[in-house]
Amino acid sequence: MTKQASGTEHILSQIGQFKGPAPVHEWDPPYCGEMDMRIAADGRWYHEGSPIGRPQLVRLFSSILRKDPDGYHYLVTPAEKVRIQVDDCPFVAQLMDVEEVGGESQITFTLNTGETVTADANHAIEVTVDDDNQPHPTVHVRDGLWALISRSVFYSLVEVADQVSRDDGKKANNNNQIKTELVVSSSGSEFVLGTV
Template identity: 55%
Template structure:
């Protein structure tokens, strides 16, 4: 059965986004413990592009499908897992990229939601915190997606978050979402 296309974030309220995110049924990859079978010959590049044997995976539905069986291992590595096999996958930075953001409310009442490059919708809240990592090339913001998997928040969205933080004038600078505060300092 083909996977449906991702919903359009612009036409959804944050309440609808939260409902869709809550209804999302993912495979129980944390409960599966198959034997390790080797390397998947797949890689997720820093920009969120998925590759197989060096070529980009051009079908978004395939990327969405693979993203549902992705798991972070206790050693920090990543695997694609099914009930019968487990294959390593290389992740250069984060396995997902937040490519679109929706905001409602202001200050402490603000709610943010993100659409990932896989189409998945994730609200920013205490269960899905935003963190900022300082690097030589500037801050890198991440959104917790699930079970140790994160999304790198795209640079234009980081600038939107910075504008919100400046407008809200919090000390330390940061953003509120879902009743939780996320300081922008790393």
């Protein structure tokens, strides 16, 4: 067994049976170095260059994932924390469900780990632009961890969006400029996907 593999086994041996994410923000273990583990931009997990093929193992590791103020991602147990590489977002939203609850629309995403996230004031949808000037849509999962919204899900999100015209506050030729935004609502919060 390699030293790296034994490190993985050691981390696994420390993880209890948590229903959902572990309370990693309550733990302050010592830093124990880097592990050769990477989460690719498509959400796939790799260990020592090989994909982790067991979904249960990915779910287990994702339950102890934390992003610290230094901007790095760590796997955290009560006894240790190790740094891993994350190429983009640690999660990917692969499915979307929209339903009416109490007269309000709710948008719920299912992540590649099986976890679900409903967009609301604490789980914002944000759309930025990447280096290729393409939309980079994300949804906040928990404690600074974000999920990339897959292209197909983003297209579905755009399909349910409303076009809202707003005064952008800028004047041209003494006239205010009107911009039309694509807006979705979920759990009483509005999120702008982009402009038309």
